[in-house]
Amino acid sequence: MWSFEHSEETKAKSSDVWRLYSDVSTWPRWDHGVEWVKLEGPFTQGTRGRMKPLGGEPVGIHLTEAVENERFSDETTLPQAVMRFEHTLTRGRGGKTRITHRVVIDGPLAELYVDGFGKKVATGLPLSVKALARLAEQP
Numbered sequence: 001m002w003s004f005e006h007s008e009e010t011k012a013k014s015s016d017v018w019r020l021y022s023d024v025s026t027w028p029r030w031d032h033g034v035e036w037v038k039l040e041g042p043f044t045q046g047t048r049g050r051m052k053p054l055g056g057e058p059v060g061i062h063l064t065e066a067v068e069n070e071r072f073s074d075e076t077t078l079p080q081a082v083m084r085f086e087h088t089l090t091r092g093r094g095g096k097t098r099i100t101h102r103v104v105i106d107g108p109l110a111e112l113y114v115d116g117f118g119k120k121v122a123t124g125l126p127l128s129v130k131a132l133a134r135l136a137e138q139p
Helices: 014-022 024-030 110-136
Strands: 002-010 034-039 048-053 059-067 071-078 081-091 097-106
Touching: 002 110, 014 024, 014 081, 014 097, 014 110, 024 034, 024 110, 081 110, 097 110
Parallel strands: none
Antiparallel strands: 002 097, 034 048, 048 059, 059 071, 071 081, 081 097
């Protein structure tokens, strides 16, 4: 198993960040590694959809957890591996919201995917979290 995570604090409320999470059409505005995301239902646990990584082929995603204003996780099943993104909102210093994103790649071929694109995801993750934090602060 391989994982990488990054956190940022924002003066935005957790509900402001959640608004951006739950409107998947905004994801390319803060995650520059994503061209588009489409869900086949509401932003709730169990909903499936498709996502197109920048320069890649569309992949299936599955919301495995969604707790409003607190956290959500999504998974993409790969041949002999699973890539999971965990997004958590907690109380930071001075009443700020702490945003933490974690990516996990697990399974028999995990190392292959880490070498193939996991490291690229890890490079972009801090930029995405920072962009999300700043976007959430806008009215």
